[in-house]
Amino acid sequence: MSLLRIENLTIRTGGQALVKDMSLVIEPGARVGLIGESGSGKSLTALAAIGLLPPGLKPEGSILLDGVQVIGASEEKLKALRGRTAAFVFQEPLTALDPLMKIGRQVAEPIARRHRRDGRSAGRQEIVAEVRHYLERVALPDIDRIMNAYPFQISGGQRQRVAIAMALACRPKLLIADEPTTALDVTTQAEILELLSTLVREEGMALLFISHDLPVVAKVAEEVTVLRRGQVVEQGPVRSVFGSPQHEYTKMLVDAAAAFDRALGAQQ
């Protein structure tokens, strides 16, 4: 059974279709990239996958997440699905963390919730130990300080690591990362990408990686879906899609990336 199977998804607001007839399949453990320019519907697709579209947006088609039909599902059913099946990492690490809550407590929240769901009450000690475990997992230094810090007291890269730790702490089958490195500088970006790839592989999670940046997607994903104005223009293994792009838009993306590489090469 596929972990996520989106078929003929159309998202409408008023008369306008923001996403049109989109299909996407993610197998357990697969790493899939979703690439497209700003406003092409990447985030909406990801939110639709867990039934969290903003009010006023209507999905049509079929979305099977871990075998459950998301479209039309009750909030109760979706809540049970969220977190344990799919967890999110967002673009802007500052706004993705509650500014008034210490890091330790924020990471503890998904852990405590997971234990509650599994029907066992975990003691404070146990949860703190798990918080440390996940903060270590994302290679944060100085964990004692960070656990007691507020989000504004740590760096952007560290915040994104915390956000990843929070997503991991849900132990999801699918990690959805929506442009998780866009707000970071190049070095930090590379570190976070490396971290994500490693973690996903080690924890056996599937990854849906959203970006508008071709080299970034090429780095972490095995398969890629190219989205343009709400429609899939190309889909397949990263090698073949980026190796011999068929659609104009994909060609343009590849050319732009190649031009950048050449410019870099010429400089050295």
Next chain:
Amino acid sequence: MTDLVDLQAPAPARRTPRSLTLSVGLVLVGLHLFVALLTLFWTPYDPTAMTGGRLEPPSWAHWAGTDRLGRDLFTQIMIGSRIALTVGAGAVAIAAAIGVTLGVLAAFATRTLDDVLAATFDILIAFPTLLLAMLVVAATDTASLFSAILALGIAISAIVARLTRILAKRVLAMDYITAARTAGSSWPSIVFRHVLPNIWPTLSVNFALQFGIAIIAEASLSYLGLGAPPPNASWGRLLQEAQGTVYTAPFGAVAPGIALVSLVIGMNLLADGLRDVGDPTRRRSR
């Protein structure tokens, strides 16, 4: 924005007045609170007893003089502190209970319900607080301390509700709420863990401001004879009683006036000072 400013310049020039604001506010409000508690056990004179001549000017025996029945004014002003604080605290508590609940509800509600609630808040706010309070007092038949508190609480709750709705909506639009929802958080957990703590700093400042407004409004109600009836010595009633003799015995109006103004200013300064306390991003810079 303020974050940036704080980061770039430690701004000692700004720090001093800010903490001074909080201290002066605390001293003024603390003084009134002390007096209010004191009156529960002791007052210089019996507030209803004739203890001197009529309309005496301030003296050692009567610090604020006496009223037209020869009762000690200072005693009545002290009791007025208790009434003002009771009314302020009661009204703000009622306003907070109703306003925060409705505001959060509106923020979470569907489009239609939200629109209805928002329109209701706006209409209630457009009604002058005093007029609304007068209607409630009229509806409860007899003017009592409680009816005044209830009236002001209801009138202010619309303001609190509107503010809460706006603040909560802003928080709900943040990524960390979506993040919590994607991870399977329930609505109550989102409200209590994320929304309320994040709107609290702004709300508490507003509560302190509304406290001051409630005190003035209560004085106005009492002045109009719609507040706490005698023997409750509300400052508003003292002012009203002193009105007829304001030229011959001005201190009868000046003294309760000073009491009223000092408490309201104290509350406003406290509100200003509070702004920083609930916000760790600001606390850092002090």
